[in-house]
Every structure is written in structure tokens, then in C-alpha cells.
Amino acid sequence: MPTVAPFDIEGHVIATHFLGDTPFFATAAGELRRLDEGEKVTPLHAGMLTCIKDPFSASLLTGGEDGKVMRVAADGSSKLIAEAPRKWITVVAGGPQGAVGYAYGKASIIVLPDGSTKEFGEERTVEALAFASKGLRIAAARYNGVSLHWVSTNTPPTDLEWKGAHTGVTFSPDGRFLVTTMQENALHGWKLDGKPGEPRHMRMTGYPSKVKxxxxxxxxxxLATSGAPAAIVWPFSAKDGPMGKAPLELGTRANIMVTCVAFHPAEEVLAIGYIDGMVLGVRVGDGKEALLRRPGNGAITAMSWSANGKLLAFGSEAGDCGIIDIAA
Incomplete structure (x- = not known):
């Protein structure tokens, strides 16, 4: 039976991540709190707006209302990566070879490992950034689509157009697909490895609320998503991804909305967080469910697994946090 170690934080928790076996909790007030032989606090921003785990290194990247972009190591030490005075940094991304991307307004800025920068301008405000897993290529989500830039060359961007506001962006791990979350209740995707003339668009609709x-x-x-009273899980193993295929619906709970999803690092097991604070574990293969945490205070806003997959950290909008030991 899983055990839950509660951890209360005052205020909204915007993200939780593991670096090694150490869980970090990022607060909207601008602090990073980590459980490392007791609670340790790292003040970072005068208001934190985003905190992500760099997929290419053992560090976190944060952006704040103070215009700063910070990198945080597993011991809590922090380094200033970039600063844009009087700008709010809501968008950061980690890339290969230590590159860092951030955005404000209509500009995407890439900080390269040697400290030099490269800037790309868009016609509309940049809402999200993501690096491809191979090569220094970055996707910038904006109104009416996504721009793909090669960072190390001066070639013109590839524009992937689809009407509407695109608020989030992610490459599939194998780089064959690009998917965006939208302001409307939908996802949109593009097949990147298709031949000329092949259908490239993927419309993933039917959500009762926004996918966050x-x-x-x-x-x-x-690809698992929130935005419904179940986790909506789209299949991407086929040549054309989810085109023409229905998604799985896991952890259905009548009219109680899913607010957060997090796949186990090694198994096809999905942690599902709900608006009432409950956390459920579901195995994709057979839909078998395990209750990981009973309903609590506030919607689940953040979840992450430890590298070995034995611990699951969660945080809520009410600061109701904890560590679930699924091996207990």
C-alpha cells in the first residue's frame, strides 16, 4: 500500500520536480523548497512564473516576474542565465549541450553554452518553447501556429500553421511529431517526418476544458493529457500517430476533472491528479487502478516521479503537497 508523507507549503505550488532523489517544490512567491535531510529553501525570484526540469541536464530552469532566468542544481545552488529587466519570463526551455531558451513578447532568445545569444523574432507573442531531442532546433508556439528554428544556422524558419492560439508545445521523444495545446479545448499536432503531400495535421478535440x-x-x-473527467491518452506508436484513432480514457471519475498527469519514468503507468486533490495510479495496458492519495485541499497542479520511479511528489494550488512512496 502506498504511503503519503505530507508537506505543507504556504501558497500556490506551480511545479514539483526531482533532481536525483531530492524533491523540489516551486512556489508562486518565488521560492524553491527541497527536502534534503530536512527542508531547505532557495529564494529565487520576486514572483516565480515557471519552473521546469531541464530534460538534458540534472538541473531546473526558472523564470520570474523580475525578468530573471535561473538554473538550479541538485544542491540548491543557483546561477543567473539571463535577465530581461521589467519583463515577465513565463516561458523557459532546456536544450542540448546546455542551451537555454526563454521568451518574452514576440522574441525567443537562445543562450548558448559559451554565453552567446541568438534571438528570433515572431509576428505574434511567443507562448511556449521546446527543443527537439536531437540537434539545436527549437519550436516557438504562437497565435496561428508554430515556428521551427535551427539555432546554429541562418536558414529561414519552418512555419507550421493552424488558426487559433497555441499555448504550449512539445516534441514527441522520437522527434516525429510536434503537438501544441490550444486556447480552445483541443490539441493540434503535426507529423514532421512525412513525405510531401502526405497529411500532416492531427486534430485532437472533444475536451470539455482546456488542456493544461x-x-x-x-x-x-x-501522450497523456488533462482537461476531462478522465486522463485522455493518445496513441503515437503508429506511422501517423493518433490520426484516425480514438484515445484511451483512464481514471474516469464522473464529473471530477483531471488537472495533472505524469507518466512513470520506466513503466507505462500514469499518475493522475484531480481537481479535488486525489491522485490515482493507472496502468495503461489493462487500466488497473491504484489509489495513491485520497482527496485533499486544492486541485493537483504539479506531479513528478523520482528517477527510480519509487517516489511521486505532488503539489496543489492550496500548498497541500507531499511525497508518495509507491514501494512501501
Whole structure:
């Protein structure tokens, strides 16, 4: 039976991540709190707006209302990566070879490992950034689509157009697909490895609310999303991804909305967080469910697994946090 170690934080928790076996909790007030032989606090921003785990290194990247972009190591030490005075940094991304991307207004800025920068301008405000897993290529989500830029060359961007506001962006782990969350209740995707003339667009609709959380399965076979009274899980293993295929619906709970999803790092097991604070574990293969945490205070806004997959950290909009030991 899983055990839950509660951890209360005052205020809204915007993200939780593991670096090694150490869980970090990021607060909207601008602090990073980590459980490392007791609670340790790292003040970072005068208001934190985003905190992500760099997929290419053992560090976190944060952006704040103070215009700063910070990198945080597992011991809590922090380094200033960039600063844009009087700008709010809501968008950061980690890339290969230590590159860092951030955005404000209509500009995407890439900080390269040697400290030099490269800037790309868009016609509309940049809402999200993501690096491809191979090569220094970055996707910038904006109104009416996504721009793909090669960072190390001066070639013109590839524009992927689709009407509407695109608010989040992610490459599939194998790089064959690009998917965006939208301001409307939908996802949109593009097949990147198709031949000229092949259908490239993927429309993933039918959500009753906006998709604010998504997670790829370890090998990229599935993409799980929030935005419904179940986790909506789209299949991506076929040549054309989810085109013409229905998604799985896991952890259905009548009219109680899913607010957060997080795939296990090694198994096709999905952690599902709900608006009432409950956390459920579901195995994709057979839909078997395990209650990981009973309903609590506030909607689940953040979840992450430890590297070994034995611990699951969660945080809520009410600061109701904890660590679930699924091996207990």
C-alpha cells in the first residue's frame, strides 16, 4: 500500500520536480523548497512564473516576474542565465549541450553554452518553447501556429500553421511529431517526418476544458493529457500517430476533472491528479487502478516521479503537497 508523507507549503505550488532523489517544490512567491535531510529553501525570484526540469541536464530552469532566468542544481545552488529587466519570463526551455531558451513578447532568445545569444523574432507573442531531442532546433508556439528554428544556422524558419492560439508545445521523444495545446479545448499536432503531400495535421478535440497538463510515456508511445473527467491518452506508436484513432480514457471519475498527469519514468503507468486533490495510479495496458492519495485541499497542479520511479511528489494550488512512496 502506498504511503503519503505530507508537506505543507504556504501558497500556490506551480511545479514539483526531482533532481536525483531530492524533491523540489516551486512556489508562486518565488521560492524553491527541497527536502534534503530536512527542508531547505532557495529564494529565487520576486514572483516565480515557471519552473521546469531541464530534460538534458540534472538541473531546473526558472523564470520570474523580475525578468530573471535561473538554473538550479541538485544542491540548491543557483546561477543567473539571463535577465530581461521589467519583463515577465513565463516561458523557459532546456536544450542540448546546455542551451537555454526563454521568451518574452514576440522574441525567443537562445543562450548558448559559451554565453552567446541568438534571438528570433515572431509576428505574434511567443507562448511556449521546446527543443527537439536531437540537434539545436527549437519550436516557438504562437497565435496561428508554430515556428521551427535551427539555432546554429541562418536558414529561414519552418512555419507550421493552424488558426487559433497555441499555448504550449512539445516534441514527441522520437522527434516525429510536434503537438501544441490550444486556447480552445483541443490539441493540434503535426507529423514532421512525412513525405510531401502526405497529411500532416492531427486534430485532437472533444475536451470539455482546456488542456493544461501533458506527459509522454517513457518511449513516446502515448501522450497523456488533462482537461476531462478522465486522463485522455493518445496513441503515437503508429506511422501517423493518433490520426484516425480514438484515445484511451483512464481514471474516469464522473464529473471530477483531471488537472495533472505524469507518466512513470520506466513503466507505462500514469499518475493522475484531480481537481479535488486525489491522485490515482493507472496502468495503461489493462487500466488497473491504484489509489495513491485520497482527496485533499486544492486541485493537483504539479506531479513528478523520482528517477527510480519509487517516489511521486505532488503539489496543489492550496500548498497541500507531499511525497508518495509507491514501494512501501
Amino acid at each position: 497538463s501533458y506527459s509522454w510515456s517513457p518511449k513516446g508511445k502515448w
